[in-house]
Amino acid sequence: MRPALLTLALLCPSVALAAPVVDTARDLHCGRLFDARSGQLLGPHTVRVGDGRIQAVSAGIPATSPGGAVDLRAHTCMPGWTDLHVHLEDQSSPQSYSEGFRLDPVDYAFRSVGYAEKTLLAGFTSVRDLGGDVAPHLRDAINQGRVRGPRIFAAGRSIATTGGHADPTNGFNSTLSHLLGPPGPTEGVINSIDDARQAVRQRYKEGSDVIKITATGGVLSYARSGDAPQFTVDEVKAVVDTARDYGYRVAAHAHGTEGMKRAVLAGVTSIEHGTYMDDEVVRLMKQHGTWYVPTISAGRFVAEKAKIDGYFPEVVRPKAARIGAQIQDTFAKAYKAGIKIGFGTDMGVGPHGENAREFIYMVEAGMPAAVALQSATIRAAEVLGVDDQGVIEAGKRADIVAVPGDPLADIGVVMDVAFVMKDGTVYRQPTDDDAAGMP
Structure with a gap:
């Protein structure tokens, strides 16, 4: 999105609400x-x-x-509190798929302002926004005091492979795909080691704070597989190594076992979702010190909505039912195994402002309340690599x-x-x- 467009949306005085109490001793x-x-x-x-x-x-x-x-x-x-996995520019609804063709970037910018404030007022003073054009600009507007919201660590566009979970052209018909041409590293789509390096450098150019890759298929993308691996180890390693050059950490969306293995072996900082984590993945994550960000909230949300006719496209619905129902059990297994866990919800899938419900789900699955609170405070700061919060x-x-x-x-x-x-x-x-x- 062009900064001028987003500036128009974010500087609109109509978003101003009751003034906060300014900082005094x-x-x-x-x-x-x-x-x-x-x-x-x-x-x-x-x-x-x-x-x-x-x-x-x-x-x-x-x-x-x-x-x-x-x-x-x-x-x-x-x-x-810190939520390590949100998407502030949108929120799931039965219209989400068609809106991508009807709405302008400014529409998403306006929406993000309200979602950001809801998140802040729910107690989340920091978030890691893992994928979206709006987030870096929203971050800047919040830092400038123009709108109210949490401190944002923004990924910008996620990095995917052709047809992968974050390929922005998934679901387009052949005529539209032909007119637009295949997306490349600038759009976050890679198919080689050189592409991987270019995509990270593009995120640096655009002002990202963290790198997000989609190491496997996903639930809500318009594609059949929710768990197939979508990068080679060398491609992920090229992302991680280039990210390290720029001081970035890498978060890897991953549901499937093989994709998780490749991401962990390549050195990512965190695995997001982790649905089909097996004993070998557990061993590798502990060996490499990889963090796990579970997003139970998103899993429960999509599993529930999958029961409703027409909420998701039919290609998405079976993935939502199968994968969503599994994540809380995976979390319980990961906690018992001693994997390092950071707090994350994937809000934007579920409703913004309900982020704290993740604490309840974590405790339901066997994590002590104190440990759950640590996952959103001191442990989340460790995932981000910051020491001042x-x-x-x-x-x-x-x-x-x-x-x-x-x-x-x-x-x-x-x-x-x-x-x-x-x-x-x-x-x-x-x-x-x-x-x-x-x-």
């Missing part, structure tokens, strides 16, 4: 504090923030606080969320976020009803 009086390093829930603490950073963290709550304080004594404070400690970004009660005892409270701060700016504050629940 203040104290947060927290009834409980989640220590992301240890996974422990601590007692009352005071968190001092200013200039976008956490200035001090101390046990207890003083009787008075200079400059006023935010009363979170009925809440648990924790680091702002994911924990509530002096010097780190002032990204803080609060929920009522005790999330380790009742993980369901993550769906009731009462307070959101990103870089020291407050976007959501408790209501009087929230405060009434103080212990």
Whole structure:
């Protein structure tokens, strides 16, 4: 998309909503504090923030606080959450496939503004957007303070092979395909080692923060296979090696076993979805230190929608039913095996703003609530390769969320976020009803 088009969409004053509380030095009086390093829930603490950073963290709550304080004594404070797999430019619906032919890029840009704010207000102060033209521009608009949303680590266009999961011409008829010609590395479609290098360099030119490849078929692409391998090991290695030259990490969408093996052996940072992970893939991921981002939410969503006539095209429907239903079981197996896990939902498949439901699904599958919360805080920061977020400690970004009660005892409270701060700016504050629940 041309930057001028996206600028027109993102600068439109009609998207302006209630102004957030701007960054000033203040104290947060927290009834409980989640220590992301240890996974422990601590007692009352005071968190001092200013200039976008956490200035001090101390046990207890003083009787008075200079400059006023935010009363979170009925809440648990924790680091702002990170969703490592979202797509902010769209959201699944029965019209999704036809809209690709009818809507302009600006339409998707307008939609992304609302989806970004929903995500932020749900407690997600950072996201990794894994595929889409809008995300790098939306990231810039958020960083400039023009719209409200999470900090975005943007992949830009995913890298696929011809006919692969992210080939943008899948489903086109022969006449349209002939008119447009075959997509190449600029469009994110590769068929050789040289193409792979060019595609990564194109993402660098376009300002991406991370590289995404589609190592196997996928559920929602207009193609029969949801799990066939779609790159050679050498092609993936060319992507990884070139990405490393530019300081990029590589996320690999992968459902099928062989595609996962090739991606892990080639050195990707994370496997996304991982549906048909077998014992050999588990062994390789542990050996290579590869992260797993499960996206249970997307699996459950597509499995449910596959039951509805007409929601998906018929070529997609059996994949959605088969693969979607498997992901939560795969997650349970991966956790028990000791694979490193980061939090991700694939929202854009499911509804934006419902990201925290993934915590509930993780706990249902056997992960302790504390470990699930770590996957979206300190572990997510490790996946991103950043060290200034994911924990509530002096010097780190002032990204803080609060929920009522005790999330380790009742993980369901993550769906009731009462307070959101990103870089020291407050976007959501408790209501009087929230405060009434103080212990």
